[in-house]
Amino acid sequence: MTGAAGVPGGRTDGLSIQTRGLTKRFGQQVAVDSLDLAVPSGAVFGFLGPNGSGKTTTIRMLLGLAAASEGTVKLLGREMPGSFQDVLPRVGALVEGPAFYPFLSGTANLHRLDAAGRHADPGTRTARVARALERVGLGHAAGKRVHAYSLGMKQRLGIANALLSRRELLVLDEPTNGLDPQGTREVRNLVRSLAADGTTVFVSSHLLAEVEQICTHAAVMSAGRLVAQGPLAELRRSGSSRIRLVTPDPGPASSALARLGLEPVPGPVQPDGDVVTAALASSNTGAGRAAPEDIVAELVKAGVRVRGFAVERESLEDRFVELTGEGFDVAQ
Amino acid sequence: MLPNSLPAEAPSPRAPEAGTRGAGLSLLRSEIAVLFRRRRTWALLLALAAIPILIAVAVRVSSAVPPGRGPAFLDRITQNGLFVAFTAMLVSVPLFLPLTVGVVAGDTIAGEANLGTLRYLLVAPAGRVRLLLVKYAGALAFCLAAPLTVALAGAAIGAALFPVGPVTLLSGDVIQPPEAALRLLLIAAYLAVSLAGLSAIGLFLSTLTVVPVGAMAATVVLSVVSQVLDQLPQLEWLHPWLFSHYWLGFGDLLRQPVMWDSFVSNGLLQAGYVAVFGALAYGRFVTKDVLS
Numbered sequence: 001m002t003g004a005a006g007v008p009g010g011r012t013d014g015l016s017i018q019t020r021g022l023t024k025r026f027g028q029q030v031a032v033d034s035l036d037l038a039v040p041s042g043a044v045f046g047f048l049g050p051n052g053s054g055k056t057t058t059i060r061m062l063l064g065l066a067a068a069s070e071g072t073v074k075l076l077g078r079e080m081p082g083s084f085q086d087v088l089p090r091v092g093a094l095v096e097g098p099a100f101y102p103f104l105s106g107t108a109n110l111h112r113l114d115a116a117g118r119h120a121d122p123g124t125r126t127a128r129v130a131r132a133l134e135r136v137g138l139g140h141a142a143g144k145r146v147h148a149y150s151l152g153m154k155q156r157l158g159i160a161n162a163l164l165s166r167r168e169l170l171v172l173d174e175p176t177n178g179l180d181p182q183g184t185r186e187v188r189n190l191v192r193s194l195a196a197d198g199t200t201v202f203v204s205s206h207l208l209a210e211v212e213q214i215c216t217h218a219a220v221m222s223a224g225r226l227v228a229q230g231p232l233a234e235l236r237r238s239g240s241s242r243i244r245l246v247t248p249d250p251g252p253a254s255s256a257l258a259r260l261g262l263e264p265v266p267g268p269v270q271p272d273g274d275v276v277t278a279a280l281a282s283s284n285t286g287a288g289r290a291a292p293e294d295i296v297a298e299l300v301k302a303g304v305r306v307r308g309f310a311v312e313r314e315s316l317e318d319r320f321v322e323l324t325g326e327g328f329d330v331a332q
Numbered sequence: 333m334l335p336n337s338l339p340a341e342a343p344s345p346r347a348p349e350a351g352t353r354g355a356g357l358s359l360l361r362s363e364i365a366v367l368f369r370r371r372r373t374w375a376l377l378l379a380l381a382a383i384p385i386l387i388a389v390a391v392r393v394s395s396a397v398p399p400g401r402g403p404a405f406l407d408r409i410t411q412n413g414l415f416v417a418f419t420a421m422l423v424s425v426p427l428f429l430p431l432t433v434g435v436v437a438g439d440t441i442a443g444e445a446n447l448g449t450l451r452y453l454l455v456a457p458a459g460r461v462r463l464l465l466v467k468y469a470g471a472l473a474f475c476l477a478a479p480l481t482v483a484l485a486g487a488a489i490g491a492a493l494f495p496v497g498p499v500t501l502l503s504g505d506v507i508q509p510p511e512a513a514l515r516l517l518l519i520a521a522y523l524a525v526s527l528a529g530l531s532a533i534g535l536f537l538s539t540l541t542v543v544p545v546g547a548m549a550a551t552v553v554l555s556v557v558s559q560v561l562d563q564l565p566q567l568e569w570l571h572p573w574l575f576s577h578y579w580l581g582f583g584d585l586l587r588q589p590v591m592w593d594s595f596v597s598n599g600l601l602q603a604g605y606v607a608v609f610g611a612l613a614y615g616r617f618v619t620k621d622v623l624s
Contacts, residue, residue, distance in 0.1 A: 063455050066621040088457035095455065099448025103370055113449075115362040116456035116463070122358050161452065 022071035046211035047204040049221030098158025102147035151178035222324040246308030250274035256302040384420035384486030413494030417486025430555035437534025438548030479523035505588035529605030
C-alpha cells in the first residue's frame with residue numbers, strides 16, 4: 001500500500017504483523033494452533049472467526065499481554081514481547097472491549113492511560129486527549145464519569161484511547177460492539193480515514209458485513225487455526241462456486257454429474273422439478289474442474305431435461321460458514 | 333499541529349529520551365492522584381479518623397477513667413488532649429491500620445485486572461516492572477497517609493475537647509506540645525514503616541488473582557495470623573521474624589532521648605519482607621498472562 005511507504009521501523013518485508021507458528025496452550029487445550037499471520041503494512045485487515053476461535057487470545061499474544069507457548073511475533077518489524085518499549089507506543093489497541101475506571105471522567109481516564117506510557121509527551125497530553133475525544137464524538141461527555149456512560153460511549157472512549165497518539169498500527173478487537181448503527185458507520189469512516197493516512201488497521205470481528213465493507217485483507221480462524229488468509233477479493237474468489245440444476249430427472253442427472261467428477265447433492269423438490277446441486281472446485285486442479293458449459297452439454301447428452309441451470313458464487317458468509325463450520329456450537 | 337501528528341516521530345531514537353524523565357514520573361503522579369481521588373480511599377481514611385474522635389468523645393462524655401484501665405494513655409487524655417492521638421494510634425495498630433492497608437495493597441494489581449484497565453496500562457505501555465513499582469509506591473503513600481490521619485485527627489479532636497499541655501514521656505521527662513507533636517509524626521512514620529512489609533505481601537497476593545476482595549481478605553488475615561503467632565510463647569523462636577513483631581514497639585519513641593533500636597530493627601525486618609515479597613510479586617507479575 002502506498003501510504004505505508006517510508007514508514008520507519010525497518011519493515012523491509014512490508015508486514016506490520018507477522019507471526020510464525022504462534023501457539024497458545026492452556027493446559028491440555030490448544031487455544032491458538034501454530035498461526036502464521038501476515039498483515040501487510042497499510043492494509044485494513046479483518047480478523048474473522050466465530051466466538052471462541054482464538055481471536056482475542058491471538059491479539060493478547062500480539063500485544064505481549066500473554067506469552068506464546070510457541071512461535072514468534074513480529075510487530076512493526078520488531079520482536080514482541082522483547083521490544084515492547086519500542087513497538088507498543090506506535091500501536092493503538094482496543095482489546096476485548098473497553099475498560100475504564102468508572103469513578104473517573106472520560107478525560108481523566110484517557111489522561112491516566114496516556115500517563116502510563118513512558119514515551120507519551122505530557123506537554124501535549126491535554127490537547128491530544130481532547131482531540132481524541134472529539135474524534136470519536138465524545139466531546140460533550142468528556143467530563144462525565146465513565147460510570148454514567150452507555151456501552152456505546154465506553155466503546156467510543158476505548159477507540160479514543162487507541163487514537164491518543166499518532167499510531168502506525170491499530171489493533172481493534174470488535175470495535176463496533178455495542179454501537180448503534182450511527183456509531184458503527186462512524187467507526188467504519190474512522191477506520192477508512194486512518195487507513196488513508198497510512199495506518200495499518202487490524203480489526204477482529206465476527207460481523208462479516210463490517211469486514212466486507214472496510215477491509216482490504218482478511219484472515220479466518222476456526223478452532224484456533226488459521227483456515228484462510230489473503231486479500232479480500234482473493235478470498236472471495238477462492239471460495240468455490242457450485243452449480244444448481246433444476247430437472248425432473250434427478251437420477252440420471254446425478255449419475256451424469258458423477259461421471260464428470262462432481263459430487264451431486266439432491267436438493268428440495270420444486271414445482272418445475274428436483275434441485276440438484278454440486279460444488280465446483282475452486283482451484284484448477286482436482287475433481288469437478290469441468291466448465292459450466294461442458295456440464296450442461298454432458299447433461300443434455302445424457303438425456304437430462306435441464307429446466308434451470310446456474311453457477312452460484314459463494315458470498316463471504318457462505319465462505320465463512322464453509323471454513324468455520326455451521327451452527328451455534330462454540331468451537332472447542 | 334501537535335508534534336505527535338507528524339509521521340515518523342514516535343519511534344525516533346531522540347524523542348523518547350527527551351520525554352523519559354518527566355514522563356517516567358507521570359504514572360506515579362497519576363497513580364497517587366487516582367488513589368486519593370477514589371471515594372473508597374476517603375472512606376478508609378475517614379474511618380481511621382473516626383477512631384480518635386470516638387475515643388475523645390467517649391472520654392469527654394463519660395466520667396473520669398480510672399488509672400490503669402483501658403488502653404495505655406487513656407487515663408491521661410482528660411489532662412492532655414494530645415494523648416487522644418497516642419491512644420488512637422495504639423488502638424488502631426492491631427486491626428484498623430492493617431485492615432485499611434490490606435484493602436489498598438490487595439487492590440493494587442487485582443483491582444486493575446478486575447476493571448480490565450491492567451491490559452490497557454500494559455499496552456500503553458507502562459512496562460510491568462515499572463507498573464509494579466508504581467503500584468507499590470502508591471500503597472506506601474497510603475501507608476503513610478493512614479497513621480498520619482489518625483495522628484492529625486487525634487491531635488485536632490484532642491485539642492478541641494481537652495486542654496493541651498506539656499507531655500510526660502515514658503522516661504519521666506517532660507516535653508512541650510510542639511515537641512510532642514513531632515513525636516506524634518515520628519510514631520506515624522514508625523507505623524508507616526511497619527506497614528511496608530504488609531503492603532509488599534498484599535502486592536504479591538494481588539498479582540495472584542483478578543478478584544481484589546480475595547487479595548484484600550488474604551492480606552488482612554495474614555496480618556491477624558502474624559499477630560496471633562506473636563502471642564504464642566511456644567513459638568518464641570519465630571517471633572523476631574514476624575512482620576508484626578515490632579508493630580507496637582513505638583514506645584521507645586516516647587523516651588528522652590529517643591531510643592532508635594526498635595525503629596532500626598523494625599526497618600530492617602520490613603525491608604526483608606519488602607525484598608522477599610517484592611521479588612515474589614516481580615517473579616509472578618512479569619511472567620503473568622494478563623487474560624482479564
